[in-house]
Amino acid sequence: MLKNTKFNDSEMARMASILIKYYHFHKKQKDIAQEMGISPGLVNTILSQAKKNGFVQNLISMPKENVLAAHVQELFSPDIPAPNAIVVPFSKNISGQERLRGIGVAAARYFEAIARDGIHITLDGGETIFCMIEELRRAFSQIEVYSVAGGPQYDPYTSVNLLVNCLLVQFGATRMNPHILPGPRDKDLPIYKKKAQNTLKAASKADVFFLGVGALGRSLSRTNRKNMDDLGIDYKKLQDRGIVGISAYSAFDAEGEHVICELDEKILKVAPEQIKKAARSRNRHVVILAYGLPKVKALRAMLKGGWGNCLITDSSTAEKLLDKNERISKHFTPI
Template sequence: MSDGYTPVVGLDTAELMVKVARLYHERGMKQQAIAEQLHLSQSRVSRLLKQAAAQGIVRVSVVPPAGLEPDLEDEVRDRYGLRDVVVVRTGSLNSEEMLPALGGVAGRYIEATLTGEDVVGLSSWSRTLLRAVDAMSIGRTRLATAVVQLIGGVGRAKAQLDATRLASRLCEVTGAEPYLLNVPGLVSTAAARDALLADPNFVRTAERWRDVTVALVGVGSLSPSPLLRDSGNSVSEDEVESLRALGAVGDVVLKFVDSEGRRVGADLDQRTVSIDQETYLRIPRRLGVAGGEEKFEAIRAMLRGGWLNVLITDDTTARRLVATSD
């Protein structure tokens, strides 16, 4: 017929499924157009497409672009029971050299996954997160309602500039209201910490910790990063040795854990101005950005202990995580 009508009288269900599937998937026709052309109801076209998929007549194949590692991401996610994993190909780059790559991917991921209603918790002393927020662009749409520091953000002058820029930049690109901790992350005595906890500015920020929907954190190895070390917020060498004797391999917001992700050195909390463990572990999305050989033990421990449920890391670290998950 000249109007393109294709009669379907006498076609059995299998033939009809193939015909509908080819029109939909190969020719890109909409279901309504297929229904009109074949003189079927649109609901029947929809059912035939579902049947075609269920019976293997239609098989969808996803071909990832070069540079992506979806299978490896799935393996890490499934082995550790995570919500999501992003793997960044960094080849033979060392930990210092891979910072821009990890940070750039993390920035784009954060932009894409914030809902506009999120309350973002932020650790203060992460160079990778600093790279991430620098990679984010200012848009017209608000990405979060609040940015809340999870650990004290005051330190020595040079490092303090970076910590302030991290929080300020994240507020700028997300359109969020800042809740900052204008106090050190680590103080000399429990009495000094108690005095800070009574400060109204601290209370204002700490009250928002229970509202945080996504935490953005770096993962620290037992040896502090240059930014944390320069900030004056890192533990002393004697304390590092004590933590090592307890089996510590790394930390998130100065919460140290052993290789199985179990908390050690909790007495340090008496001098740490940061979110408490219970509140932190209730945050729905706990996103860590970290990679490199010296961070491997700490990253694996954080995954084993549930301290992170979203991970952005390099491909070498991801393969090691799959090979040594048990």
């Protein structure tokens, strides 16, 4: 391959991941191949391409977001066979709304790259997922879309069921079938019970999950506080029990372990074990969408606990995630 060959974003991200695993973490080519689900020969070829194009000697030649993404991949649980991280670059003075939209755009493009007709999707709630839905441009047919949980419905940004309906509007009623779960007040009614159990079973087997992240503490949004109050849950008591975050209406600690609490009694939802099982599959995608420094602790726990196999975040959040881990070297060790 000629020097200065141009690579697309996907090729650059994969190259960055392989380079950092090989030169920074000193992993063997066969181990890298196994982690990434590719052949050792392809790993060797990519390393050769990187050397010919000058990426090995000078890390500055490679976009910083690709390098960050490669480092973040090392934070995933070793149970995840082929972790992926997408880091969206932003300048420090960008507004929160622009940052939110940027994450949504990245998530939409990722979904369009992996989606197909007949795909099954399970959605969590949250603003980032709402923005992803708004940014979808490609249409697919015969899509089955499920709620991950039947949570409170105060706000279209956080209500799972309303987001399912937003996707219905985006794709059109002839292209997809929505499957929603009853909320806390209705989940035990006989009229809903059987259908809800069937929906949960199907939702847990989805091809793609999109998960949001809720961090406890000062960063807990006003809507989430209202949801907690309505459910009769004191979020401060959850903190006292070592809970650092909530995703898909399940609480977890700093190790990413599910902590059984009032949410499990009051919300009908896909079990965390089912989500983690999907994340361990090479053929399924469990995508975590989150950004912002207040969510770093919860995000780090989710990656460690095996809650997903793909993270889409921004550059400042990625840098903060790495603060307690390996520092990003400005240069690779020369060959």
